[in-house]
Amino acid sequence: MSSPPISSLPQGVAAASEIAELRFEQLFEDAAAMSIQGYLADGTVVYWNRASENIYGYSAAEAMGGNLLDLIIPDELRTRVAGAVRWMFENEQGIPPSRMNLRHKQGHLVPVYSSHTVVSIDGQAPVMFCMDTDMSVLAKAEEELRIAATAFDSQQGMLITDRLGVILRVNPSFTMTTGYTEAEAVGQSPRLLSSDRHPSEFWSAMWQSLHTVGSWQAEVWNKRKNGEIYADWVIINAVRDAQGEVTHFVGTLTDISQRKEAEGKIIRLAFYDALTNLPNRRLMQDRLHQAISASQRNGSCGALLCLDIDNFKILNDSVGHDIGDLLLQKVAQRLTENMRDCDTVARFGGDTFLVMLEDLGADPVLAAAKAELIAQKLLKVLRQPYPLPDQDYQGTVSMGITLLGAPEDSAETLIKRVELAMYQAKAAGRNTLRFFDSQMQAVVSARATLEISLRAAIAQEQLLLYYQAQVDQDGQVIGSEALVRWQDPRRGLVQPGEFIPLAEETGLILPLGLWVLETACHQLAQWAGQAELAHLTLAVNVSALQFHQDDFAEQVLAVLERTGAKAERLKLELTESLLVSNVEGVIAKMKLLKASGVGFALDDFGTGYSSLSYLKRLPLDQLKIDLGFVQNVLVDADDAAIAKMIIALADSLGLEVIAEGVETGAQLEYLAGLGCRHFQGYLFSQALPIQSFEALVRSN
Ligand code: C2E
Numbered sequence: 001m002s003s004p005p006i007s008s009l010p011q012g013v014a015a016a017s018e019i020a021e022l023r024f025e026q027l028f029e030d031a032a033a034m035s036i037q038g039y040l041a042d043g044t045v046v047y048w049n050r051a052s053e054n055i056y057g058y059s060a061a062e063a064m065g066g067n068l069l070d071l072i073i074p075d076e077l078r079t080r081v082a083g084a085v086r087w088m089f090e091n092e093q094g095i096p097p098s099r100m101n102l103r104h105k106q107g108h109l110v111p112v113y114s115s116h117t118v119v120s121i122d123g124q125a126p127v128m129f130c131m132d133t134d135m136s137v138l139a140k141a142e143e144e145l146r147i148a149a150t151a152f153d154s155q156q157g158m159l160i161t162d163r164l165g166v167i168l169r170v171n172p173s174f175t176m177t178t179g180y181t182e183a184e185a186v187g188q189s190p191r192l193l194s195s196d197r198h199p200s201e202f203w204s205a206m207w208q209s210l211h212t213v214g215s216w217q218a219e220v221w222n223k224r225k226n227g228e229i230y231a232d233w234v235i236i237n238a239v240r241d242a243q244g245e246v247t248h249f250v251g252t253l254t255d256i257s258q259r260k261e262a263e264g265k266i267i268r269l270a271f272y273d274a275l276t277n278l279p280n281r282r283l284m285q286d287r288l289h290q291a292i293s294a295s296q297r298n299g300s301c302g303a304l305l306c307l308d309i310d311n312f313k314i315l316n317d318s319v320g321h322d323i324g325d326l327l328l329q330k331v332a333q334r335l336t337e338n339m340r341d342c343d344t345v346a347r348f349g350g351d352t353f354l355v356m357l358e359d360l361g362a363d364p365v366l367a368a369a370k371a372e373l374i375a376q377k378l379l380k381v382l383r384q385p386y387p388l389p390d391q392d393y394q395g396t397v398s399m400g401i402t403l404l405g406a407p408e409d410s411a412e413t414l415i416k417r418v419e420l421a422m423y424q425a426k427a428a429g430r431n432t433l434r435f436f437d438s439q440m441q442a443v444v445s446a447r448a449t450l451e452i453s454l455r456a457a458i459a460q461e462q463l464l465l466y467y468q469a470q471v472d473q474d475g476q477v478i479g480s481e482a483l484v485r486w487q488d489p490r491r492g493l494v495q496p497g498e499f500i501p502l503a504e505e506t507g508l509i510l511p512l513g514l515w516v517l518e519t520a521c522h523q524l525a526q527w528a529g530q531a532e533l534a535h536l537t538l539a540v541n542v543s544a545l546q547f548h549q550d551d552f553a554e555q556v557l558a559v560l561e562r563t564g565a566k567a568e569r570l571k572l573e574l575t576e577s578l579l580v581s582n583v584e585g586v587i588a589k590m591k592l593l594k595a596s597g598v599g600f601a602l603d604d605f606g607t608g609y610s611s612l613s614y615l616k617r618l619p620l621d622q623l624k625i626d627l628g629f630v631q632n633v634l635v636d637a638d639d640a641a642i643a644k645m646i647i648a649l650a651d652s653l654g655l656e657v658i659a660e661g662v663e664t665g666a667q668l669e670y671l672a673g674l675g676c677r678h679f680q681g682y683l684f685s686q687a688l689p690i691q692s693f694e695a696l697v698r699s700n
């Protein structure tokens with residue numbers, strides 16, 4: 001239903017001409033987008049066109065005679081509107097047009113742009129006309145623009161280009177990440193950011209996707225204005241017009257360099273050793289897998305090397321883990337410096353490193369030779385002194401080598417093999433290398449069993465001491481050296497060479513060494529009660545690891561106390577390996593024991609690393625010329641010279657000297673001629689069980 005014709009407006013509101021009136025009537029009624037309402041001064045509705053029905057929901061019939069304030073004015077505007085209406089009638093003119101939100105019949109607000117005019121014709125009651133344009137569509141569009149503008153100012157860099165890719169706009173985040181201001185970017189192509197890290201196919205795929213799917217996203221290496229290359233996550237969407245033609249492209253860039261950096265850190269943690277920065281066990285296994293398949297593909301051999309620092313545990317336990325760590329870093333550094341870029345150096349754990357050599361050629365024999373050459377070079381490089389804070393460290397490594405080339409070998413098998421080879425190198429006296437061969441497998445599995453049974457042996461007292469005589473120049477037995485044996489129920493009597501190195505590696509040397517000391521001291525105490533044996537001294541071998549225990553001196557004193565042995569009859573045999581670290585600590589312990597009467601001999605003298613300056617400061621009693629020199633004095637001039645020098649050195653330091661391993665009368669004569677006064681060796685006696693040794697002394 002529509003409003004009454006204007007001609008039916010209250011009396012006096014009459015048109016000049018019928019036609020004009022009809023025209024206006026039509027116009028008012030049909031103005032689809034403009035709501036026109038007429039009100040009397042008290043707000044009574046006298047006109048309500050069709051558009052008003054649409055905008056405010058009241059039909060003309062419902063509205064007519066109703067009151068403006070009740071119909072479409074929200075409560076909070078009532079007073080203001082009432083005031084404005086009053087003002088307009090008083091002044092006979094409309095207030096300026098304005099935007100306001102008026103009320104729909106259903107209660108929601110309708111945004112309108114409202115103009116007013118007061119029509120007063122003489123003799124007639126004035127009428128206020130309101131002409132309201134519905135602004136809902138516009139308001140919505142404005143809101144969307146606001147949202148778009150806010151989105152454009154987001155944290156992500158954004159750029160808008162025309163359909164040819166010319167930049168039209170960029171947002172502040174774009175400027176922040178790329179360094180290009182809007183002025184610098186507009187008019188340019190996004191190639192401005194190109195890092196040249198992506199091949200042209202990458203970009204053609206982008207265009208392809210934009211033209212077909214209308215969007216594309218990818219990780220892109222971009223370049224900032226300052227030249228820095230960084231990673232962006234880029235999303236591009238094509239904007240199409242009503243006809244479906246692409247008009248613009250909108251791109252967002254999310255700087256993911258930090259995320260990538262974090263990812264990188266995680267990868268480092270997972271695959272690299274934190275101390276040395278070398279690949280870790282996991283990464284090495286992975287590379288090994290790859291190398292195995294590569295070597296099968298291209299028929300070229302590779303090699304795996306396993307290096308383990310000799311006596312590292314002693315250094316670590318005696319001078320502390322900080323210094324130990326430092327040494328590991330230096331070893332890692334030397335390894336990487338001396339390898340080709342294509343070789344992989346990894347820290348396999350503890351003081352063990354793996355090195356993988358690739359492309360050593362198709363011939364396994366030649367490949368092995370090349371690997372050995374490289375390994376020898378490494379051995380040499382790694383035994384150069386390491387400058388550590390307190391003193392230089394003279395270290396060596398033992399190395400195992402195995403070839404990769406056989407198709408059936410897995411990474412795990414190769415690692416096991418090369419470790420076995422490395423253990424062989426250790427067993428062969430360290431500072432050397434060994435190739436893996438299949439017989440070695442058996443040896444090493446035996447080694448694992450050995451450790452288990454050695455543990456049991458200590459617990460089940462299967463150890464026993466043998467005694468080897470030490471004589472003076474007249475052949476009189478003046479003492480003996482206690483040498484441990486293992487009476488294994490299955491294998492019989494086992495020599496220390498077969499289990500002492502293992503005991504040192506595993507730490508079993510500590511309980512073993514204490515047992516030896518205790519047993520030896522018991523023996524000394526027993527001899528003390530027998531006239532023909534009371535004068536005998538007893539030398540006990542002490543491993544470096546054992547001596548480096550903090551309470552070693554206290555242990556010895558406690559054993560002496562417990563057993564009642566005389567400290568003056570006990571001689572501890574130390575080796576030069578003890579002196580690779582913490583010399584001050586060693587001296588302090590020696591002095592403490594020395595003060596109680598305990599004597600010291602330096603075993604295997606001349607084979608290890610000694611510095612004369614330390615030698616002078618150690619409270620030693622005796623140097624033991626290593627049997628290697630003794631046995632060669634008559635055949636090797638160098639060894640003779642060394643023996644001679646040791647005797648002279650001992651003399652000048654005021655030390656006794658004893659030659660061990662004397663097997664022939666000629667050796668004895670020669671050494672005696674050089675001034676050596678004490679001897680030990682098969683010429684006089686082998687190491688014997690206690691009864692045989694005592695019998696030997698009694699018959700002497
Ligand atoms: P070592 O302390 O240098 O002992 C000397 C080794 O040379 C002994 O071997 C001895 O039997 C051997 N020997 C003595 N005279 C001759 C000779 O004329 N010719 C030859 N060819 N060899 C001779 P053994 O008993 O097999 O001991 C080997 C090594 O085991 C010892 O070398 C020592 O380093 C270690 N060891 C033995 N018992 C103990 C122990 O109770 N504790 C520790 N920590 N190490 C021990």
Ligand code: MG
Binds near residue numbers: 481541573603
């Ligand atoms: Mg010895």
Ligand code: MG
Binds near residue numbers: 626
């Ligand atoms: Mg010796």
